[in-house]
Amino acid sequence: MIIEILKETEIPTIAELEKASFSKPWSEHSIKSSFESVSCKFFTAKENGRIVGYIGLSVAADEGYILNVAVFPEQRGKGIGKALVKFLLEKYNNELSFLTLEVRPSNTAAVRLYNSFGFEKAGERKNYYSHPTENALLLTKYFNSVKENC
Secondary structure, eight states: OEEEEOOGGGHHHHHHHHHHHOSSOOOHHHHHHHHTSTTEEEEEEEETTEEEEEEEEEEETTEEEEEEEEEOGGGTTSSHHHHHHHHHHHHHTTTOSEEEEEEOTTOHHHHHHHHHTTOEEEEEEEEEETTTTEEEEEEEEEOTTHHHHO
16 A cells, blocks of 8 residues: 555545545535645555545644545455554654544544554544434644643
8 A cells, every 4th residue: 555645636536535434424525625725735545546535634834634544345354544643643743732623422443543653632522423423533643742831
């Protein structure tokens, strides 16, 4: 598996991955708008030249916000999501104070994954998700002892 920066021509595939992964997927237009933003970065995981997963990141100053992590259903359970998160952590460890994200509490596999990388509960967002309605866990991973200095 290789992880590389998303190419504009791959946006339709990411839109299909969104539809296969989320009850309220990002549209191709939304992905393209974020892709064109200087504050957003998207990376794909590929096997044999085919996209099997992706991760999106928004950066504001020294703060990182994971936008989405998705793996095609037939590719789940193979460590692709873990590889994508590890990639971001290693790539941005020295550039960011923290990485944060929202996740459904019912997505226990994702919660376990983030916890295994040291993400901690920083709060909740009430009724953040719909279809079905659910709160979001706000999980944060601090770098360089930032949490201790706050």
